[in-house]
Amino acid sequence: MGHQNTSDLIEAYLKKILEESEMIEIRRAEMADLFNCVPSQINYVINTRFTIQRGYAVESKRGGGGYIRIEKIQIANYHHFLEQVNQLFDQTISEKDAVSIIQKLYEEGILSKREGNLLLTTISKAILGKSEEENTIRASIMHGILERLSYEDKE
Incomplete structure (x- = not known):
């Protein structure tokens, strides 16, 4: 180690x-x-x-x-949790904060490992580039993901 x-x-x-x-x-x-x-x-x-x-x-x-x-934080209500996370950021989010959110969604069983890895790729600097709009585009993607997940029932 x-x-x-x-x-x-x-x-x-x-x-x-x-x-x-x-x-x-x-x-x-x-x-x-x-x-x-x-x-x-x-x-x-x-x-x-x-x-x-x-x-x-x-x-x-x-x-x-x-x-x-x-x-x-105890996550008894996934819908409420996802809404809270969605309110943590507005129109921009850093890659680091987005990665933390995706990691927590995986840890809570909301995302599979495969889904999490796909999302990590989607929101990465390597994909979004290092433009001025990078954090804005990432925030739009994250808001869309969180809203979509909040409408699905947790099995």
Whole structure:
């Protein structure tokens, strides 16, 4: 296995806890001490790896008794979930964010591996090119996909 950086270790630690509990509360300073890093690195991991696109809701309270609450989003209603995801972006979306959404759809069983791979190709920079309209075209494709999926019944 390759070398893991501190951010990877923090992410793995939090995900391991979340496997056993739907929600966790952590303190930035305590986590920073545990991983021998600065509190801003904890913020970085949470802001980039525990996003709504990846299936997490994060609530943060700053100050002396501050905490960060991370909760796995339970997807009981696929239609509602797809509508929420569709509202995460407007007229543009980056390739990175679109990939995160497609990955979450696959993880939730909404897309098959084959469908996910086809969509990843469709929304890639290699296909859309590096034009000014790339993120706009990608957003249109993603909105269309999410709307179509929300009208289908989950088996």
